[in-house]
Amino acid sequence: MSEGVATEILTTHILDLAADGKRLDGRGPDEYRPVSVEPGFVVTADGSALARLGDTAVLAGIKLEPGKPFPDTPNAGVLTTNAELIPLSSPVFEPGPPQPGAIEVSRVVDRAIRAAETIDLTRLVVTPGEKTWVCYVDMHVLDHGGNLIDAASLAALTALTHATVPAKRFEVGESDYPLDVQHFPVECTYVRLGDTIVVDPTFDEEGAAQGRLTVATDETGRVVAMQKGLVGAFSPDDVKEVVRRSFAHGDRLRAIARGSPA
Amino acid sequence: MSEGVATEILTTHILDLAADGKRLDGRGPDEYRPVSVEPGFVVTADGSALARLGDTAVLAGIKLEPGKPFPDTPNAGVLTTNAELIPLSSPVFEPGPPQPGAIEVSRVVDRAIRAAETIDLTRLVVTPGEKTWVCYVDMHVLDHGGNLIDAASLAALTALTHATVPAKRFEVGESDYPLDVQHFPVECTYVRLGDTIVVDPTFDEEGAAQGRLTVATDETGRVVAMQKGLVGAFSPDDVKEVVRRSFAHGDRLRAIARGSPA
Amino acid sequence: MSEGVATEILTTHILDLAADGKRLDGRGPDEYRPVSVEPGFVVTADGSALARLGDTAVLAGIKLEPGKPFPDTPNAGVLTTNAELIPLSSPVFEPGPPQPGAIEVSRVVDRAIRAAETIDLTRLVVTPGEKTWVCYVDMHVLDHGGNLIDAASLAALTALTHATVPAKRFEVGESDYPLDVQHFPVECTYVRLGDTIVVDPTFDEEGAAQGRLTVATDETGRVVAMQKGLVGAFSPDDVKEVVRRSFAHGDRLRAIARGSPA
Amino acid sequence: MGSVGAKEVPVLLSPEGLRIDGRRLDELRPIKIEAGPLHQADGSAFVEWGANKVMAAVYGPREVHPRHLQQNNKAVIQCKYNMAAFSVDERKRPGLDRRSQEISKVIAEAFESVVFAEEFPRTSIDVYIEVLQANAGTRCAGLVAASVALADAGIPMVDLLPAVAVGKVAGRIALDLKKEEDNFGEADLPMALVPQSGRLVLLQMEGHMTPEELSQSLDLGVRGCRDIYEKMKAALRARYSAPSSGGAA
Amino acid sequence: MGSVGAKEVPVLLSPEGLRIDGRRLDELRPIKIEAGPLHQADGSAFVEWGANKVMAAVYGPREVHPRHLQQNNKAVIQCKYNMAAFSVDERKRPGLDRRSQEISKVIAEAFESVVFAEEFPRTSIDVYIEVLQANAGTRCAGLVAASVALADAGIPMVDLLPAVAVGKVAGRIALDLKKEEDNFGEADLPMALVPQSGRLVLLQMEGHMTPEELSQSLDLGVRGCRDIYEKMKAALRARYSAPSSGGAA
């Protein structure tokens, strides 16, 4: 039996189950896999967190370094978000330059961080136009069991929340101090399986999906980012329903991330 | 019928016609396709022009930015010429790093611009060794119907002629002013089809050609650049004849480009 | 007869000979091919040498330029070692980014230069933290007859020994002066052919080898670098024996390199 | 969007509820669509939309490059969205950046959702979008141009794909932002609609909106798409009635 | 090693012959090895070794990418050693540098020396090593993790490959240097041992040593490798006795 045929049978099975509101791993359509977040996983980083959604594991690390502001925004710090979909984490990733999938993950996480004004970039500036902190958010996918965006975003936001500005090490200030994090956006991803929409898809569910929709919400009741992905379509009413549900998941995931011991 | 066979038949037909001094589109051997030049096509550029030779269309845009002179020429501004043979313009171009063909177009155009001293580079300098205007000439091939060098050069020179130095925007001076263009070199390209030499080759004629020869002349009667390309050979007498003819074409194309409303 | 079969027969033959302490070219197991070193081969370089081991030829060129020290070592000059395994030198090299083999050669040569403190990097500094000489060591393999590391290292060290700091040309000082070279490490490479270990392997011997071991020694009796390469293994006693023998070869090759007329 | 640390915010909405270019909140910028301006491509379109100028070309179905992307049961749809160096105020370095790669991906996925790709197994349908002059909304303009180019190339599709962005300007939901509105606005929500099914195949959002504002934006965007749909069909009708013209880029 | 022009050298060895972390000269840092923590890989291992954290995964035998590397008579073993950007004090730019490429090469050659590659012609065995947190000795930690991951993947091998670095600190030969010792030490000599044959399949050295010191280092390293070998076997036994756990990275 070729791999293509096996995948097709699995897809059909997932779609059949979904038609009855069921999932391969026994979850309900609106149920996340077990969620855990471990901040401080990497001590060489200025902030870090390992987030897990079921079999999916993403490690985020923060590094802050002095640098120059962009010429057109002399009063704003620099934030750079990068996702590495390393071939260690999945048989489908190959070594080489970042693939479109990795770029999408980093851009969608980046978008939520910026739009939610998670960090007040103006407070990263040391001397306007001259010197600012550059904040690197690096996300390393370790185990790709599906739904990378939610896991990566949870890891990144938790890492930012626990990050320290290394002012002393770089002789910018007298002592290090915590990075000031104003908001905590949470990404929540659904996929369409026939007429059913399910949250937190596994790798196999993503393969069977007819469209993916991610909504990022923050703790103030705002939608801050959205991304439709994969082949497939959503009606405006589908979108509205997904937005509605995202807030409850956002609140719960945010509480898990914040409750984690630093 | 395979593509290779079709191309071969077309090549034979073009060569047979050429032996009688005829061409597929009915032109005479020393006749250009309809020429048009539209300056100001792109308002985001500091200068621009869309040049057409028959089915061939090339858009050139100029951007000027403050930058540093090269260490070994502290009293000269910087000119950078780049041709993008984007896959939109032809089935034969692939995405990726610039191909040898694109590099050749940009280098041959660049060579004519420099050798004709089109722009007095010393006048671009703001502070010797410190600050100068960097002039980017970007040529975007939109429709590749053959003879890219002539079309690209016509677009680039017209764009330069209509360019403005954005001194005010970059706070280098009080107001913007026209770029000072001293000369207007014109490239004129011939290909050899058997014993006949024809001007302004189409894409199919280039495919059938046994050598290509480009001669750039300026309005002061000087030859400023030449490039032999493609597989094939020219006798010294062929070259002298092509040089002789290039001046007349140069004068006509220059007049068309200059006559165009800004 | 396929290329694979021919290689296999050659390998078997080399291993059979080695079992009797013999080699294809008639050398003894611990005998180098004819060695020659020609300093000053390239006058555009600030120092250069062409080294030959039998059919193998490597050209090294030194260039010194003013630059900035690294931020974390403000009192040290910068040394950059690069090997180009250009496709001109062997049917097995392809154009493109440096292959792992080229990187290994440059890193192993670099390691010996640094560990032997060949050059006192602190003496390259012009103004601490601000300005230093950057010393580029470029090794160009011209003919790949095997044992690139030893040939490249011999070329590089000889080139350094004859190098001049171009202080006058860069207006850093009043006159040029010789680069101060404190030590002259020599790399010595063996391969294992069955139970026999032979020095200075040819290209074909490298293909038949079951492990490669390089030991760099300097004139003060120190081991300064080692590198085991290729598939295969060495016992600790093998290693100790190779180290012991490397000193004698080192002394001889150093004398040849130093005896060469500048 | 969110130009932190940038210059002063201009007045984006007049007391009369008109925008900086005099448009109402639900009003599109002028759009001109030309089908088939290019000679080499199998299909092409040129779109002028406000101060955007976008060219699209389609090649295919043809051989797949690189080969390993070939699919046995359908055509692959490859999309390259690219901005000319001179298309923006600050010169853009040639070459694909991450933004272009993301846009290329979501546009390709949008077209895969409507093209009958199974009809052309083992082939590639290549969609090229060149932004020649940019003024906010280029991904939607590119998608509209590419959709007309696909139709011009005779590629069978469920439907054309009109697209538009909705945004939030001075606290109000507004259709089809221009550059100043996008730079200083509070949200940007581009979308592409399958008119036949009423479903969205492209949807992105950045900024901040309440769920109610988002709901209102979706409805406004769908209406905008339907208007653009009419212009796309008109451009194709004009092309078929004057098939051999070509020329005006 | 040889940080020319850097800051002051700390006291690396106490008068009592103890090192900065209280270890004796022939003492290893604490090592924790977990086999099989990853779910997608065919085999995996996580190693905490002093303040190093290294993850390894193995995929294969599987199809060779890129195709032209395929060998008709055996599997090719491809190795990628990579450091996470945040694994070191000074952020490392993502992407392979020359150091990583050299380490990948010598590790791949070490494994080729022990894997029965002829059993899987025309395939690739892909070994990925990710350094998540680095504190000297990462190539040895990576090699140990990869070796356990290969065993976890069921790849037939002559033996496991324990590895350790020996160095020279304040003039004395010492086992398993940590970062400060490596930065200010006089030599670094990483090695990997085939316990069954007593031979070395990885061996590098940088610094300066007399032949006698080098001899002593080899013997000390071989003893260290044999200790690590026991820990590797224990980790695999723990994995087989609790086969379906997974999870704790």
Added chain:
Amino acid sequence: MGSVGAKEVPVLLSPEGLRIDGRRLDELRPIKIEAGPLHQADGSAFVEWGANKVMAAVYGPREVHPRHLQQNNKAVIQCKYNMAAFSVDERKRPGLDRRSQEISKVIAEAFESVVFAEEFPRTSIDVYIEVLQANAGTRCAGLVAASVALADAGIPMVDLLPAVAVGKVAGRIALDLKKEEDNFGEADLPMALVPQSGRLVLLQMEGHMTPEELSQSLDLGVRGCRDIYEKMKAALRARYSAPSSGGAA
């Protein structure tokens, strides 16, 4: 050529009409050509021409890399012209720049014009040119070296390809410019001749010349090429009479 904003121009022509190195206007620099100095290549040549040192090697006919360039009816001729980092005064960063790629292209086209490529369908003939020391005229020196290397490799050709540059120095047409003449001269016109047919297969020009000067330059260059042709043939004769030497790069 055209070093705008550079240092002062030296005196390039003496009152007696002699050049800075004492040559007459129509005089070549000294040329030494050695056929077959390399051992691995199928054909090779080393050329010292004034202060230029250029090595060329030819491999093939052999398998085509990358595969998709293969042609069913003839050999492809691939050329890489490369300058060593230390071959020029200002260190050149390793890697192909645009100048090298253009030169590679025109040299490949020149050889395609004379090699009987149809005799070796589905193969590649790879020509590598390494400039080790540069002093103006390297493309011509490289072409001459590569042409001898092709003959040394036994590749069937219409004829050898002598090449030389003509230039304009202090207002006078001069043969074979050296560096100072090239830097401060008014025009540079490299060409390659097929002696048998008297036709040019490489021709470039930069600078300014009247049509009459250009005419004169062509005639002078053709004469120069014919002189170089004799030296090329002599080098090949020397090689054939002492076939097994090799060695002196």
